[in-house]
Amino acid sequence: MHLDRLSWSVDGRVIVDGVDVTPPTGALTGLLGPNGAGKSSLLRLVAGVLHGAGAVHLDGTDLLALRRRERARVLAFVEQDGGVPESMTVAETVLLGRTPHGGLLAGMSDDDRDHAEWALVTAGAEAWRDRMMTTLSGGERQRVHLARALAQDPRVLLLDEPTNHLDVRAQLDTLAVVADLTAAGVTVVAALHDVNLAAASCEHVVLLDHGRVVAAGPVSEVLRPEVLEPVYGVRCTVLEHPRDGRPVLVFDRTPR
Template sequence: MTPLRVADVTVRVDDKTLVDAATFAAPAGAVTALLGPNGAGKSTLLRVVAGVLRPAVGSVHVDGDNLLAMRRRDRARRVALVEQDATTELPLTGRAVAGLGRTPHEALLGGRDPSSDAVVTQAMTDAGALPFADRELPSLSGGERQRVLLARALAQKPRLLLLDEPMNHLDIAAQLEVLALLSRLAADGVTVLAAMHDLALAASQADHVVVLADGRVVASGPTAATLTPDLIHEVYGVRAAWTTNPLTGKPLLAIG
């Protein structure tokens, strides 16, 4: 069974169509990159998949279940979203923010999950956020805050992890750490869907891609087979060629 299946999703705001009949599937145990130029509809589509935004038409199924028909609490046990530039001025510590990821798993009438502290600590460790556990969120840099928000998502223990520009605010070393984490999560059975603007980075790290242009899905499939030079030129207006990374021996997308 494909963990995530999106069918004919259309989003309209006033008289503007932001996403137009988007249809794609994200395979199990893989990192899928959601690609496209600025304004292509990546963030909007992620918010629909997360259940934050209702489409005009279309459906989203996770493990065969209708995501849009789920109660918010049930959905939050299955799906976690790390939004781009999510901000708050509330004086919450990093650990308190990460702990919010356990909310869907707590009993409605008070009974606290005794495993929550260990889950939160592990999530912060995996996200590289443990050094910021006792600092308040408004005091953190963009990259530090990004790690705390990722820890909150990991604490949800999702089957589907959604990320909107997860490399935003991170330096190169931190980007590689997060990408390695996403690969490990995928290997452990989590389906990862990440909107990314860095085409070369996505090409080197993603197992699968979904390409958007003007709100439409124009291609989807295994990364190297899908990101052809012709498609990249059509969507991005740049030249590209596949070569080999001299450091890793892996396929490398050169863009010029």
């Protein structure tokens, strides 16, 4: 997938400014940057929720030129604060992920139900299958929305703060699900606030500031003091994790 000069402005203010990057296929790319850097807006542009300039190419096709239903067959988007369906159970909500794959007048097939069941189990939401969505906590809803996206059987998965509202174990479980997906060839792009979480889990990172790409590439090349300090306005020390050698970052406030 290639993001080709994606841009978006509101009332003359540039929010996303000519983003041109290529998230590796079958890998987790982390979108990093301070609040207001444009991470969520960029994901919404890629998903076709926002309409700006540029293109999103996948195997020679511009996904933004496709109809919404066609795009949903290859790309799934889990928003940070996805709407909670009223009067629907968890199982019914996850089954909605199969809608793009059926005919307009067709009901759900056994294959659709099997996909939804797999998604429930994979996302760790099967224990809540009969609960109403409105009874779930924020973290539980996040897992259900992930399951719904998995049910779409996407080739590209976009996640906006997928570990938000989750405790440490749930964060690790979610990242384990993502690792299984990327191993199966799914391209995942996730907006993350936690730089150390990105350092531990991503193969590729894109650092944004004021809507522009400051740096993009492997974790070891981007998560460096000389790159991060001007963007976040902090001092940064990079250590090495004793088990896997990945970077561990320690931050201090910059003296005024």
